[in-house]
Amino acid sequence: xxxxxxxxxxxxxxxxxxxxxxxxxxxxxxxxxxxxxxxxxxxxxxxxxxxxxxxxxxxxxxxxxxxxxxxxxxxxxxxxxxxxxxxxxxxxxxxxxxxxxxxxxxxxxxxxxxxxxxxxxxxxxxxxxxxxxxxxxxxxxxxxxxxxxxxxxxxxxxxxxxxxxxxxxxxxxxxxxxxxxxxxxxxxxxxxxxxxxxxxxxxxxxxxxxxxxxxxxxxxxxxxxxxxxxxxxxxxxxxxxxxxxxxxxxxxxxxxxxxxxxxxxxxxxxxxxxxxxxxxxxxxxxxxxxxxxxxxxxxxxxxxxxxxxxxxxxxxxxxxxxxxxxxxxxxxxxxxxxxxxxxxxxxxxxxxxxxxxxxxxxxxxx
Amino acid sequence: xxxxxxxxxxxxxxxxxxxxxxxxxxxxxxxxxxxxxxxxxxxxxxxxxxxxxxxxxxxxxxxxxxxxxxxxxxxxxxxxxxxxxxxxxxxxxxxxxxxxxxxxxxxxxxxxxxxxxxxxxxxxxxxxxxxxxxxxxxxxxxxxxxxxxxxxxxxxxxxxxxxxxxxxxxxxxxxxxxxxxxxxxxxxxxxxxxxxxxxxxxxxxxxxxxxxxxxxxxxxxxxxxxxxxxxxxxxxxxxxxxxxxxxxxxxxxxxxxxxxxxxxxxxxxxxxxxxxxxxxxxxxxxxxxxxxxxxxxxxxxxxxxxxxxxxxxxxxxxxxxxxxx
Numbered sequence: 001x002x003x004x005x006x007x008x009x010x011x012x013x014x015x016x017x018x019x020x021x022x023x024x025x026x027x028x029x030x031x032x033x034x035x036x037x038x039x040x041x042x043x044x045x046x047x048x049x050x051x052x053x054x055x056x057x058x059x060x061x062x063x064x065x066x067x068x069x070x071x072x073x074x075x076x077x078x079x080x081x082x083x084x085x086x087x088x089x090x091x092x093x094x095x096x097x098x099x100x101x102x103x104x105x106x107x108x109x110x111x112x113x114x115x116x117x118x119x120x121x122x123x124x125x126x127x128x129x130x131x132x133x134x135x136x137x138x139x140x141x142x143x144x145x146x147x148x149x150x151x152x153x154x155x156x157x158x159x160x161x162x163x164x165x166x167x168x169x170x171x172x173x174x175x176x177x178x179x180x181x182x183x184x185x186x187x188x189x190x191x192x193x194x195x196x197x198x199x200x201x202x203x204x205x206x207x208x209x210x211x212x213x214x215x216x217x218x219x220x221x222x223x224x225x226x227x228x229x230x231x232x233x234x235x236x237x238x239x240x241x242x243x244x245x246x247x248x249x250x251x252x253x254x255x256x257x258x259x260x261x262x263x264x265x266x267x268x269x270x271x272x273x274x275x276x277x278x279x280x281x282x283x284x285x286x287x288x289x290x291x292x293x294x295x296x297x298x299x300x301x302x303x304x305x306x307x308x309x310x311x312x313x314x315x316x317x318x319x320x321x322x323x324x325x326x327x328x329x330x331x332x333x334x335x336x337x338x339x340x341x342x343x344x345x346x347x348x349x350x351x352x353x354x355x356x357x358x359x360x361x362x363x364x365x366x
Numbered sequence: 367x368x369x370x371x372x373x374x375x376x377x378x379x380x381x382x383x384x385x386x387x388x389x390x391x392x393x394x395x396x397x398x399x400x401x402x403x404x405x406x407x408x409x410x411x412x413x414x415x416x417x418x419x420x421x422x423x424x425x426x427x428x429x430x431x432x433x434x435x436x437x438x439x440x441x442x443x444x445x446x447x448x449x450x451x452x453x454x455x456x457x458x459x460x461x462x463x464x465x466x467x468x469x470x471x472x473x474x475x476x477x478x479x480x481x482x483x484x485x486x487x488x489x490x491x492x493x494x495x496x497x498x499x500x501x502x503x504x505x506x507x508x509x510x511x512x513x514x515x516x517x518x519x520x521x522x523x524x525x526x527x528x529x530x531x532x533x534x535x536x537x538x539x540x541x542x543x544x545x546x547x548x549x550x551x552x553x554x555x556x557x558x559x560x561x562x563x564x565x566x567x568x569x570x571x572x573x574x575x576x577x578x579x580x581x582x583x584x585x586x587x588x589x590x591x592x593x594x595x596x597x598x599x600x601x602x603x604x605x606x607x608x609x610x611x612x613x614x615x616x617x618x619x620x621x622x623x624x625x626x627x628x629x630x631x632x633x634x635x636x637x638x639x640x641x642x643x644x645x646x647x648x649x650x651x652x653x654x655x656x657x658x659x660x661x662x663x664x665x666x667x668x669x670x671x672x673x674x675x676x677x678x679x680x681x682x683x684x685x686x687x688x689x690x691x
Contacts, residue, residue, distance in 0.1 A: 329520060
């Protein structure tokens with residue numbers, strides 16, 4: 001009897017809703033892989049200054065459109081012996097760049113270079129890797145101004161990736177609160193907020209974003225533009241979330257446990273926040289994960305169209321806008337590299353969201 | 367059906383009023399206007415600028431005055447003249463909208479033409495390599511940013527020379543083409559941009575179509591059909607298809623919205639003279655009459671898109687009654 005009881009206890013402890021979801025997610029290899037990829041990408045964004053050999057604005061007029069050196073990092077010296085990794089110095093001859101075999105620049109680790117700050121606080125000038133001047137290392141090539149594309153991708157990810165996280169937190173909070181209140185209170189608040197939602201959903205998204213963006217003029221610095229973009233995107237993004245949460249709350253508020261809470265004399269807001277809204281959580285988390293790409297792609301679109309983050313600051317979108325020039329695109333294909341990163345980030349969020357949806361308790365997903 | 371359509375069209379009126387008023391308010395709130403820029407450019411006489419300012423009431427910061435003036439003119443069928451292009455907004459938008467619709471329809475044809483058979487194939491061959499391949503394809507299509515995909519296609523065009531690298535038709539020889547050659551030339555220019563938008567759409571529809579088909583195939587009436595001894599192809603195409611395709615049809619309105627908004631980036635990359643790029647430029651230039659007219663047109667097109675999908679659904683699915691009684 002007692003053995004059986006303890007067995008029941010352990011299984012029931014194991015099978016908490018969150019526990020089940022986590023175990024199911026752990027079993028999905030692609031979803032876990034996406035999670036790891038995202039962790040790496042976001043860690044890269046956090047430590048961008050350290051990981052990248054140069055600052056995002058470090059120009060080198062002698063190395064415009066230098067081809068990627070990822071494949072020309074050598075580990076065998078001219079005699080065929082194994083040495084520490086090195087690159088050759090570049091020389092401009094005729095039409096393009098060629099390796100100058102007489103100048104060897106070993107790749108050094110933890111070298112001093114451009115100063116940077118991690119999270120505005122930790123200031124340093126030590127970089128993970130780099131080569132001595134006058135040599136240069138451009139893993140993914142350099143751009144029109146001879147800036148290192150790898151470094152700019154790392155710095156750009158701070159903007160492009162964080163837009164998604166910050167935006168989703170703001171819009172989800174608004175969406176859940178407005179949707180919850182509309183569903184639970186009903187009446188005038190419900191009517192007004194849902195009409196607002198309808199208007200927000202009826203206006204073609206990107207154009208609305210652009211109109212709002214233009215309202216604030218063009219003489220803003222990059223951090224102002226960043227906050228503007230996040231606020232505008234969240235202002236539009238909460239609408240669809242609010243509508244679904246409202247629907248779920250409408251159904252939930254008829255359930256027995258809400259009746260019980262009311263009978264116990266709990267306050268309206270306490271019932272809403274502590275008893276009703278937690279039941280919408282798995283839906284909210286899944287939608288939030290699947291909506292992050294919208295924020296990332298919108299920032300890319302705005303910066304690409306020239307109304308987002310502007311030079312010299314880097315974002316994945318404004319880096320891609322250099323490729324609008326067909327000649328640059330054809331001759332210097334590596335300027336498309338940020339696109340690969342956007343694809344990877346968006347895909348990882350999509351696969352993770354998909355995995356979470358499968359893992360979440362289907363009953364609460366509606 | 368008729369009352370439904372009329373009700374929906376009437377509901378469009380307040381929506382249009384709200385949307386245009388909101389746009390006007392945001393335009394008034396934004397710093398500077400096109401006239402300021404003209405003044406900086408010094409190409410125009412002060413007299414002309416004064417006249418333009420008076421005509422469009424640009425001197426007032428009062429939203430209601432500006433909106434009232436615009437509404438009055440618009441109701442008389444006068445959308446005004448584009449500041450930047452110096453021609454009537456209507457004649458400008460007309461051509462551009464046709465170009466965008468051409469692109470949208472071509473992309474829809476590609477995406478539906480591919481997504482419906484591929485989605486059904488993936489559902490029938492569930493959990494085989496065909497299904498897995500289709501899954502990978504749809505994930506890639508869902509995740510690839512349209513800018514990046516467009517740029518890759520442009521790269522393909524410029525590296526191989528098989529396709530033109532932009533615009534809607536040949537600029538040099540266009541005048542000498544026969545009508546048939548003109549058609550061919552436009553279609554040739556249409557291939558890559560419509561492929562970009564079409565393939566992205568395919569990825570979305572295919573997932574939907576696959577899950578719908580799987581669900582329908584597990585229904586009782588399919589088992590009945592099998593028990594009756596109907597051929598598998600007849601079951602699939604007659605019985606399963608017509609039920610599985612319904613939700614895809616409801617997506618029509620959404621996909622039109624996606625194409626209109628998402629086309630901006632593709633239009634930009636391929637210098638396709640569509641209304642997306644025109645509207646974005648108008649917004650950046652503060653070309654007010656053009657912005658207002660584009661907003662009206664876009665909202666109407668979206669509303670018609672969702673109306674069309676509702677009607678289409680009612681036509682193909684006899685269970686749906688639009689009048690709700």
